[in-house]
Amino acid sequence: AEKTFFEQQKSSTNLHRLIYGRHEDGVEVEEGTEEEEPDLAGGLFKINKKEDASRFVNNSRDCSIVSRECIHDWLNDHEARETIADCFMTGDWNKGEDAK
Amino acid sequence: MGRLVLATLSGKKVKIRRIRSKDESPGLHEFEASLLRLLDKITNGTTIAISVSGTTLVYEPGILQGGAFEHDCNNERAIGYYLEILLCLAPFCKQPVKATLKGVTNDNADPSVDLLKETSLPVMRQFGILNGLELKIVKRGAAPDGGGEIIFQSPVCRKLNCAQFMQLEKIKRVRGMAYATRVSPQITNRLVDSSRAILNSFVPDVYIYTDHRKGVQSGNSPGFGLCLYAETTSGHILSAEASTARSMSDMPLVPEDLGRLAANRLMEEIHQGGLVSSSSQYLAALFMALGDQNVGKIVMGSLTPYTIQFMRHLRDFFGVMFKFDIITPDPDELGGRQGASKVLLTCVGVGFSNISKTIR
Numbered sequence: 001a002e003k004t005f006f007e008q009q010k011s012s013t014n015l016h017r018l019i020y021g022r023h024e025d026g027v028e029v030e031e032g033t034e035e036e037e038p039d040l041a042g043g044l045f046k047i048n049k050k051e052d053a054s055r056f057v058n059n060s061r062d063c064s065i066v067s068r069e070c071i072h073d074w075l076n077d078h079e080a081r082e083t084i085a086d087c088f089m090t091g092d093w094n095k096g097e098d099a100k
Numbered sequence: 101m102g103r104l105v106l107a108t109l110s111g112k113k114v115k116i117r118r119i120r121s122k123d124e125s126p127g128l129h130e131f132e133a134s135l136l137r138l139l140d141k142i143t144n145g146t147t148i149a150i151s152v153s154g155t156t157l158v159y160e161p162g163i164l165q166g167g168a169f170e171h172d173c174n175n176e177r178a179i180g181y182y183l184e185i186l187l188c189l190a191p192f193c194k195q196p197v198k199a200t201l202k203g204v205t206n207d208n209a210d211p212s213v214d215l216l217k218e219t220s221l222p223v224m225r226q227f228g229i230l231n232g233l234e235l236k237i238v239k240r241g242a243a244p245d246g247g248g249e250i251i252f253q254s255p256v257c258r259k260l261n262c263a264q265f266m267q268l269e270k271i272k273r274v275r276g277m278a279y280a281t282r283v284s285p286q287i288t289n290r291l292v293d294s295s296r297a298i299l300n301s302f303v304p305d306v307y308i309y310t311d312h313r314k315g316v317q318s319g320n321s322p323g324f325g326l327c328l329y330a331e332t333t334s335g336h337i338l339s340a341e342a343s344t345a346r347s348m349s350d351m352p353l354v355p356e357d358l359g360r361l362a363a364n365r366l367m368e369e370i371h372q373g374g375l376v377s378s379s380s381q382y383l384a385a386l387f388m389a390l391g392d393q394n395v396g397k398i399v400m401g402s403l404t405p406y407t408i409q410f411m412r413h414l415r416d417f418f419g420v421m422f423k424f425d426i427i428t429p430d431p432d433e434l435g436g437r438q439g440a441s442k443v444l445l446t447c448v449g450v451g452f453s454n455i456s457k458t459i460r
Binding site: 073 | 181184209210211215270271272297298301302303304333360363364367368370371373378379380381382403404406407408411412415421422423424426429431433434435436437438439443
């Protein structure tokens, strides 16, 4: 339990550092949070630098939705279906809870 | 954009330099200028200075006035882009906001008006912005030519509630809206059928409304799309959508494919999980930071780059830092198959109170 606690501690500080840190770019987090240049001076548009690299200009939009790549085929991929089975009412419930 | 919102709320002057200075089309774009005009309308005494080249902007916010106004949004971006700003600012105005926005209601890049209506408004309600919060779609207008019209009404609030949502919840039902303008009404049914194939395999309670517009209510361009939202046991919303694109080449155009795409995106969103939809994470973070001087806690799915950037701005303008705890559901436990790791955000609000609201 101690070990997992420290692991958890570590990963959350990593996330903290990833978001608020200035130069710790090397830190990787297993979350979907992508590495971003913490440099705020890039202009109104946070993805300025990435856009320069890719040749698609005028795509540097600040947009709140991310078009997530659909990695899974949720209809037929049974392994993927298993991973979210308990997100629904029909899934298993924790011991303490009950369907009311 | 996030910076302009926070500058307006905090009353700080902001100077943005080097806007696309190395880009092929440098400077502010038309839609950003339109956004600045909108900010000018909702406030009183704002000064905006843009350099000749358009690459430097000095923005000095005035007080948030609110009231009734009308705005023609640039068709380059959907109304969602402008509406997001209003959602952030409207509760803190002096007078209740009644805004009429005209432009593109649905496109595939920005959150559609339907999505904001079903996702962001519930988030606002959770923070205590309740009475008279309304969003009405008078006319729909698909990209690229728009012609849609919406009315957004928001009350003013003095203080925000403190939100503590820490328990992951189950999804009890899925609702949706299939819309179509200037195309066959059959298309909405095809959207519904194809998405239900996926959705019904997870939840039995699925209902998708159809909204087919014609005549003056349908704007200037043909288009269709599907917006889906999953509701948890205590009313938190996760949502996703798919819609026809601006240029008809880079997206599936068969309604069946689009329906499946929307459903798959919703499942992806559920896999990421949390209690706040990824498109309104930033809004929840803002209200948490501005809320009561109390500890607020919310579980979210993986943070989007936009949210991360927004939180950085929150630190810069309000000095609010969040604490992150990663929650990893254990798939071997009973009831633990709940997708990817979640983040528990904790922060103490600054106790922002609406100073411009008149007290009667």
